[in-house]
Amino acid sequence: MRLIIPFLLLVYCLTQTSGITIEATPGTSDGVVQVVLNQTVSLRCDSEADKELVWLRNGAKIDLKEENKKGSSHVCVSPVIHEDNGATFTCYLHSNASDTASVTLNVTYHPLLSGSEEVKVEEGETLVLQCDTRANPVLLSISWELNGSMVDLLADGFTVTSDGVTSVLRASKVEKSVHEGTYKCTTNSPSYGHSSKLFHVTVTEKTKKFPLMPMIAGLVVVFLTTLLAIVSRWKKIAQCCK
Ligand SMILES: *[C@@H]1O[C@H](CO)[C@@H](O)[C@H](O)[C@H]1NC(C)=O
Ligand SMILES: *[C@@H]1O[C@H](CO)[C@@H](O)[C@H](O)[C@H]1NC(C)=O
Numbered sequence: 001m002r003l004i005i006p007f008l009l010l011v012y013c014l015t016q017t018s019g020i021t022i023e024a025t026p027g028t029s030d031g032v033v034q035v036v037l038n039q040t041v042s043l044r045c046d047s048e049a050d051k052e053l054v055w056l057r058n059g060a061k062i063d064l065k066e067e068n069k070k071g072s073s074h075v076c077v078s079p080v081i082h083e084d085n086g087a088t089f090t091c092y093l094h095s096n097a098s099d100t101a102s103v104t105l106n107v108t109y110h111p112l113l114s115g116s117e118e119v120k121v122e123e124g125e126t127l128v129l130q131c132d133t134r135a136n137p138v139l140l141s142i143s144w145e146l147n148g149s150m151v152d153l154l155a156d157g158f159t160v161t162s163d164g165v166t167s168v169l170r171a172s173k174v175e176k177s178v179h180e181g182t183y184k185c186t187t188n189s190p191s192y193g194h195s196s197k198l199f200h201v202t203v204t205e206k207t208k209k210f211p212l213m214p215m216i217a218g219l220v221v222v223f224l225t226t227l228l229a230i231v232s233r234w235k236k237i238a239q240c241c242k
């Protein structure tokens, strides 16, 4: 109790001396506004005096209409996007920048994985599958399965890379017997649970690439030989007619 009472008094004093307050919808807790992706956040800044207010988003001034500056000022984020996560909105008096209040957005979102995709890959080529893994709070896990079993990274030439935005499964030199089948990527979020997407992968036969350049070279040789033959033959014929 001895510790708590001075702390409460301090908080009380701080809110009393500052003339600027921010009210947020949805509400704030400890200066953080909890909001789900695509929702709207509405912020209102009030000053005791009927004075001009300034709003900043991550330190950059927000353009306000003349009628939205004096005494009370509104800003609105609609809809909230991924990039708004962690953004700080600050309000202060134009005449006194030391009297300030701010709130930070905590935008929660998770990968919207669903449905299935048909993928065709030629034998010997590289298979690349991708899943969106952007999430707040961060995912507990990301997994890749082939025909219901975990993809064997060591045995079958697979690699998985994740950069927090996408998870990429790669298999180089694809073989029909090893790589064809149904792949599933699954993400597990602490707030939203599991989300999955399927990929039906078909490995097609290697198509015979038409050897165009050697063909052209061959044709040129045939043409030149014929031409030479005709020319030399023509000389003989011409000589004979002299
Ligand atoms: C958010 O909006 C975008 C674009 O309208 C949409 O594609 C996406 O599915 C929405 N996400 C959520 C979680 O509602
Ligand atoms: C600016 O605001 C702070 C905090 O409210 C206050 O202590 C200070 O006296 C003000 N300065 C002026 C010049 O009004």
Ligand SMILES: *[C@@H]1O[C@H](CO)[C@@H](O)[C@H](O)[C@H]1NC(C)=O
Pocket: 032, 034, 106, 107, 108, 136, 137, 191
């Ligand atoms: C943001 O919200 C998530 C989900 O409620 C929570 O786990 C996380 O700690 C919050 N982050 C911050 C910085 O408040």
Ligand SMILES: *[C@@H]1O[C@H](CO)[C@@H](O)[C@H](O)[C@H]1NC(C)=O
Pocket: 146, 147, 177, 178, 179, 180, 181, 182
């Ligand atoms: C996965 O299942 C499909 C359909 O049963 C089968 O054709 C394919 O060979 C299987 N793939 C692997 C790698 O076992």
